[in-house]
Amino acid sequence: MSIGHTDRIKALLWPFSFLYGIGVRLRNLLFDWKILRTERYDLPIICVGNLTVGGTGKTPHTEYLIRMLKNRYRIAVLSRGYKRKTNGFILANNQHTSEEIGDEPHQMKQKFPEILVAVDADRRRGIRRLLSLPADKRPEVILLDDAFQHRHVIPSLNILLTDSHRLYTHDHLLPAGRLREPKHGAKRADIIIVTKCEACVQPIDFRIMEEDIHPSPYQELFFSHIQYGDLLPLFPGKAAPKPLRSIKDDSEILLVSGIASPRLLEEELHKYTKKITSMAYPDHHAFTKHDIREIQSAFQRLDPAKRLLLVTEKDAARLRDLPSLPEEWQPYLYYLPITIGFCLGKEEHFQELIIKHIQSYE
Secondary structure, three states: OOHHHHHHHHHHHHHHHHHHHHHHHHHHHHHHOOOOOOEOOOOOEEEEEEOEOOOOOHHHHHHHHHHHHOOOOOEEEEEOOOOOOOOOOEEOOOOOOHHHHOHHHHHHHHHOOOOEEEEOOOHHHHHHHHHOOOOOOOOOEEEEEOOOOOOOEOOOEEEEEEEOOOOHHHOOEOOOOOEOOOHHHHHHOOEEEEEOOOOOOOHHHHHHHHHHHOOOOOOEEEEEEEEEOOEEEOOOOOOOOEOHHHOOOOOEEEEEEOOOOOHHHHHHHOOOOOOEEEEEOOOOOOOOHHHHHHHHHHHHOOOOOOEEEEEEHHHHHHHHOOOOOOHHHOOOEEEEOEEEEEOOOOHHHHHHHHHHHHHOOO
């Protein structure tokens, strides 16, 4: 789509963004004026969210906090369970599927079975249910996943994420842009993290982004980058893990993704091979039989001796549970887990801030 055509579409959408903005601003004012009810709690509740729709890296940043805290505190993650096919409060166990609790909660429960993972669109009710657990199971810290706009709960710490490739300061309200609320909503954040920074970013680039965001004196600003792990098989009995560098120049990769943007993943894979076929589906996509046939057709065009079927970690669970998944894929089907790291040597400072905040409740 040409830039001119895109600009024309945005111009047509501006009136709808204007009306949407009026509604969101009115809602925020009702919370600011204490007309809409809010609740505060006597334990650390850390919210990880954003101003935009999807794609800022909430899950790997939440998982970073889990790894950091799980051996020191009883941790609970509370999510709405986006696109799940159930309702109400669910305290997840290892038998729950992604359809029952949502992609991200399922992923976190599978990776960290020792922590509490719960879903509830009503975060206040979800918190009450978690706090009603027996004393030896009751969480000491609650991580709210994607709840920056859920203002009925007042988090003790608000962490706002923004994609370095599309800072919220350069974005626009839905539907002309991707902002869920006006930019000044960022003032509610205690910590702002610019995510998905490139390894080659120069100090001047960090300063430019900091000037763009212009954090308030009470706000801490950090920059993070994606770290890719080893390739892991969806079916461990059919294949073994292997390092990312095992991908060779002549490897043929079929990349299947249902995330907000596979661009960074594609760029990472291109470091190893140029033979990549990318099949991108919408974020949180529920794969159908038609999709499987479409993927199968592309898969069969690859050289059996060189091919690899690669999916994202978020898509892995949904695909693994599909009854229509071809058995011939199993030895070739891998996913690529990601973690995050902090730029400019500020990881220790970030951790100190989090621990100090939690200790203030002890």
